[in-house]
Amino acid sequence: MRVVVPFDGDDPKTSLSPVLASEQRHAFAAAMLRDVLDALDSVATGFDIDVRVLSTTPLDADTLGRFASADSLAVSVTVDERPLDAVVNAAIDAAGPETPVAVVMADLALATPEALGRLLGVPTDAPEATAGDVRIAPGRGGGTNALVVRHPDFRVNYHGASYLDHLRVASEVGASVFEVDSMRLSTDIDAPADLAELLIHGDGESTAWLRDSGFEVVAAEAGAAVRREHE
Amino acid sequence: MRVVVPFDGDDPKTSLSPVLASEQRHAFAAAMLRDVLDALDSVATGFDIDVRVLSTTPLDADTLGRFASADSLAVSVTVDERPLDAVVNAAIDAAGPETPVAVVMADLALATPEALGRLLGVPTDAPEATAGDVRIAPGRGGGTNALVVRHPDFRVNYHGASYLDHLRVASEVGASVFEVDSMRLSTDIDAPADLAELLIHGDGESTAWLRDSGFEVVAAEAGAAVRREHE
Numbered sequence: 012m013r014v015v016v017p018f019d020g021d022d023p024k025t026s027l028s029p030v031l032a033s034e035q036r037h038a039f040a041a042a043m044l045r046d047v048l049d050a051l052d053s054v055a056t057g058f059d060i061d062v063r064v065l066s067t068t069p070l071d072a073d074t075l076g077r078f079a080s081a082d083s084l085a086v087s088v089t090v091d092e093r094p095l096d097a098v099v100n101a102a103i104d105a106a107g108p109e110t111p112v113a114v115v116m117a118d119l120a121l122a123t124p125e126a127l128g129r130l131l132g133v134p135t136d137a138p139e140a141t142a143g144d145v146r147i148a149p150g151r152g153g154g155t156n157a158l159v160v161r162h163p164d165f166r167v168n169y170h171g172a173s174y175l176d177h178l179r180v181a182s183e184v185g186a187s188v189f190e191v192d193s194m195r196l197s198t199d200i201d202a203p204a205d206l207a208e209l210l211i212h213g214d215g216e217s218t219a220w221l222r223d224s225g226f227e228v229v230a231a232e233a234g235a236a237v238r239r240e241h242e
Numbered sequence: 243m244r245v246v247v248p249f250d251g252d253d254p255k256t257s258l259s260p261v262l263a264s265e266q267r268h269a270f271a272a273a274m275l276r277d278v279l280d281a282l283d284s285v286a287t288g289f290d291i292d293v294r295v296l297s298t299t300p301l302d303a304d305t306l307g308r309f310a311s312a313d314s315l316a317v318s319v320t321v322d323e324r325p326l327d328a329v330v331n332a333a334i335d336a337a338g339p340e341t342p343v344a345v346v347m348a349d350l351a352l353a354t355p356e357a358l359g360r361l362l363g364v365p366t367d368a369p370e371a372t373a374g375d376v377r378i379a380p381g382r383g384g385g386t387n388a389l390v391v392r393h394p395d396f397r398v399n400y401h402g403a404s405y406l407d408h409l410r411v412a413s414e415v416g417a418s419v420f421e422v423d424s425m426r427l428s429t430d431i432d433a434p435a436d437l438a439e440l441l442i443h444g445d446g447e448s449t450a451w452l453r454d455s456g457f458e459v460v461a462a463e464a465g466a467a468v469r470r471e472h473e
């Protein structure tokens with residue numbers, strides 16, 4: 012299976028601008044990307060996966076970390092400056108109708124090998140693994156955080172409440188949909204409030220980066236929030 | 243297994259006051275409770291579950307719907323005006339050390355039989371089913387939306403970021419913890435923004451109630467929001 016990971020190398024995570032400067036957003040986004048690649052590396056799929064990071068800019072060795080060189084996981088980088096939909100749909104076209112394509116967002120820093128395994132469909136003989144021409148892990152607010160395309164006519168459309176759009180597209184092309192029900196895949200780290208989720212549930216590089224940057228969880232009236240102790 | 247469902251019959255869902263009047267909050271909370279009971283009724287557990295609604299007030303037949311009389315699911319109502327922790331811990335005490343107790347919040351209106359099955363541990367021979375003296379489905383913001391207690395010394399503490407508190411309690415009493423990774427169980431319907439989740443992903447009575455009350459999803463810059471067409 013081909014797994015594509017779209018990544019904004021230009022100006023990542025602008026929605027975190029209220030709490031992180033540009034340089035910090037670059038470092039944090041890169042740490043999240045490595046967390047996602049780490050989790051993909053640990054999925055015991057029983058089938059080959061090749062991972063392509065689809066980046067708007069070339070990525071240096073620091074950004075890719077151990078995945079910059081040959082490693083257990085085959086990771087390649089394709090630079091494509093076009094908008095997200097065009098880039099992902101080109102990747103689906105390039106894979107051809109016989110190759111399933113998974114699209115995993117680079118800010119799913121809470122993704123575990125287990126959650127990604129459920130997305131990709133392992134163990135392969137489980138009923139939940141074979142269900143769905145299109146498999147979608149919805150994000151909060153109607154987003155599509157991860158999906159697997161196993162139907163030749165399905166193409167993505169990430170504008171607006173993309174989850175509902177993707178249901179519509181699937182229906183139009185006659186593709187069945189399976190929902191991958193995962194809190195971890197539903198939590199894209201986008202807004203400042205999402206940082207609390209990472210601090211509570213994360214254990215990867217991006218969580219360590221946040222802690223090192225002075226962020227910590229504080230109990231708030233309606234749940235948890237984050238506070239920054241130092242910069 | 244005993245499943246307890248705490249319910250605020252007095253003044254439910256005060257956090258929805260900005261968009262729903264008191265009478266409407268009562269009707270909506272009751273519809274969500276019935277959705278949760280419906281989902282529990284459809285879990286193919288392979289073992290008996292008895293469900294106890296722990297309510298701060300007596301519940302009339304309308305609130306319980308088809309669960310008011312003998313039905314496929316054994317539902318009883320216990321009225322207990324004490325705060326949440328005291329009520330739930332009394333239920334754990336009453337069940338005794340040999341009976342696992344699940345605690346499922348009454349506002350998990352997106353819960354599916356599949357998600358609840360994963361919480362309760364079915365199929366019972368799956369490795370994920372047997373893991374964890376305490377099984378927790380975390381909610382957004384550090385909450386504990388659902389849990390299963392299978393350790394004699396574990397007691398709940400729902401104040402603040404209860405997920406972290408529950409990890410601490412489990413550690414103190416030597417109980418292992420298994421995380422139930424479910425978007426649907428992580429989504430408690432509490433704040434107005436949560437209504438969008440229900441409109442996007444729900445198909446039960448509470449979703450129908452929202453639609454009938456004029457709520458609809460609108461695409462917003464950062465995902466989805468809700469709008470009310472009429473009252």
